[in-house]
Amino acid sequence: MGNFFASNHNRKPVLPERVLPEHVLPELTGPYPSVIKTELVTEVNSDVTDEVKRLGDFVHLTSKAADVRNRYTPAKLSKHTSFIENNMQTLVGKVGEYDSMLSSKELLRRGSSYSGTKVMRPDEYDYMPILANFNTNTVEVEDVADTCYDWYRDKGYGYIKVKPGALSIRHNMKNTRYNRFKKYLCSVKLFSELRKLIIKSLQHMDTLTFIGVRDHENTNAQYKRGEISIHRGMHGTSFWLRVGGPLCTTDIDLCFSIEGNPTEQLGPCLMVNGETDKDKCECGYSYSQHWMKSVINPPVNTKYVLSESHMELFLTLKYITHLASEMSHETDPETLSSYTVKMVLLTHQQTCKAVNVGECFMDIVRRIRNDKDINNLHIYSPKYTHDVFFPERVLYLHKSHSRAAIAWFMFQVSHTEDDGWIHKLLRLTQEPHTPKWWDKQLSKNDRDSRQLRDLMKVIKTCDSWHYESSGYDQLRLEWYHRDGSVKASLTLEYK
Missing domain, CATH: 3.30.460.90 (Beta Polymerase; domain 2)
Incomplete structure (x- = not known):
């Protein structure tokens, strides 16, 4: 895992992005809003693929939309x-x-x-x-x-x-x-x-x-x-x-x-x-x-404190985990704690040399899966990380709902040029909803709902693993090249 960015040793670290004023929710229409786009005009690198750029835009957009400080006025908070x-x-x-x-x-x-x-x-x-x-x-x-x-x-x-x-x-x-x-x-x-x-x-x-x-x-x-x-x-x-x-x-x-x-x-x-x-x-x-x-108060350095871009990724991963929990019909879905997610990000940060936070997103999926093959992920083998403050202390990553949902978002965003479903999702999540509400909402016959139904399949498959007789033993989702060949797949299987 430590050599993920080894080929990019001359790249500059991800720089801070422009921050929105408090309580201003990003406009959720059209392509990724320019207000949350990176301003690294002088840092454009031809090595950054379209897939990575889409992931980076998704992180910037979602972190701003999910941040509680942009959803309520300072006075109300x-x-x-x-x-x-x-x-x-x-x-x-x-x-x-x-x-x-x-x-x-x-x-x-x-x-x-x-x-x-x-x-x-x-x-x-x-x-x-x-x-x-x-x-x-x-x-x-x-x-x-x-x-x-x-x-x-x-x-x-x-x-x-x-x-x-x-x-x-x-x-x-x-x-x-x-x-x-x-x-x-x-x-x-x-x-x-x-x-x-x-x-x-x-x-x-x-x-x-x-x-x-x-x-x-x-x-x-x-x-x-x-x-x-x-x-x-x-x-x-x-x-x-x-x-x-x-x-x-x-x-x-x-x-x-x-x-x-x-x-x-x-x-x-x-x-x-x-x-x-x-x-x-x-x-x-x-x-x-x-x-x-x-x-109590950790030292302020990159070993213990997330950079601004990694903080945006932290908020995005928390949003995905929150969504997985909200969609799940389980009373206690298997979701990663914020502390565990932060420890994974801090560990990643120690060797990060990315120019786009989309690369960081991909590396986090590698870490929670412990798998170098980012295009063919098989979810369910238990994994652990370590506490950055106490390196011998183990934190387990076997929380299936979070891991599967994070992997799904990484594939769906990076391999799908259409972003309408993202804006629809962010609009829908401005208010809390029950699993039954999500079932009904995503049953509607429109394009964006059809894409989000795959996410619901992932969540329901994780739910089913708690019930041996449910019949959900395996789920495989695939993303395709324009020529019709498979370019990535996500498989969920209970073992």
């Missing part, structure tokens, strides 16, 4: 964000009032809504409250043991040892486990206490109406403004809240964290843990005593 943020500040403050040991000293704003990478709607926010009383005076972070299960060793994990006399007897009982005559923080115990206090706080907030524990994975219910619920279990390392906001129903990941040891390359880190398994690891500690390092 600010009002929505303030509503979410102020209520989370109040909630975290109440938790500390009910139990001072679990008070937070800071509420870190994280995620795409704050990094400028949110697409479609402002319906997700991430926060990390830092627990004030678990600090260098009370706890000490130790690396996991050499005998620990391989998943944890040398991958940014550690135990959190409580210093003698640092916690009251009550909190020792509630939040720790003994190991080798030492006390270590146990996430399943600590999070159980936090969950009780979060629910108690929600029940007594004047600005919100608590509607109870819900299964957020199996419903897309729309909440009235101020209604809030909590998911029945943990959401990775976070408590998953859902609230009715000024603009839309919004999901919130609230990830309580503890100060960790700074690393030489990455600086300050926090310790987070969503493990609820009480079973013991090979090291003798329960899995709920294995805490994971999370970077």
Whole structure:
């Protein structure tokens, strides 16, 4: 994978493109709008094929259309964000009032809504409250043991040892486990206490109406403004809240964290843990005593921060993943997380010498497929990448809906000169829709719908892999040269 651009070693990197004013949605009529075209007039390179140029234009157009900052006015976004943020500040403050040991000293704003990478709607926010009383005076972070299960060793994990006399007897009982005559923080115990206090706080907030524990994975219910619920279990390392906001129903990941040891390359880190398994690891500690390092503010360089053009590709890939999830009839479709997509892009960026972001799109498909033959892709072999911040930490890429949809878009855009279907798709996705709506919409007998029906076939084939008796064992889509011979193919097969 590292030599993909080796033949282009004299090319200049992709340069930043002109940015649209906030809240201005690109005009979606006619050929690719000139307003989002690259201005690299002096950088034209004859080696860039028409296929690559079409992919580059698609990335520029789609990233602008999907960027939430171009879909809402700054005033509306600010009002929505303030509503979410102020209520989370109040909630975290109440938790500390009910139990001072679990008070937070800071509420870190994280995620795409704050990094400028949110697409479609402002319906997700991430926060990390830092627990004030678990600090260098009370706890000490130790690396996991050499005998620990391989998943944890040398991958940014550690135990959190409580210093003698640092916690009251009550909190020792509630939040720790003994190991080798030492006390270590146990996430399943600590999070159980936090969950009780979060629910108690929600029940007594004047600005919100608590509607109870819900299964957020199996419903897309729309909440009235101020209604809030909590998911029945943990959401990775976070408590998953859902609230009715000024603009839309919004999901919130609230990830309580503890100060960790700074690393030489990455600086300050926090310790987070969503493990609820009480079973013991090979090291003798329960899995709920294995805490994971999370970077607070990574260094600003090309190893950790995406360039402007790669940021556009990031937004485009997030849009495709969002669309795959929206079209899927699965309650929990297999879609790549934003974090995983970003890690793939950051890894790509280290060796990127492309002059057009369309080349980058092709390389990302290679990476998520681990396949040099870009013209004949066979989807379903599991694959993984590594976390750029913790290179030994593995991130799996076996999410079929995302991988298949991204590959389909790469083929469809690069090998199809007609772009009417793209503009139709971007118009249709200005509002959220259900899978049944998509089925009905794409059943219409027009040219653009016919092209988009192939995308629906891809999504439905991925859906079918969850049902052994569905009858969908294989799907093959082909793109043709003008002489009628096959120039590219995408095959989906369950193995």
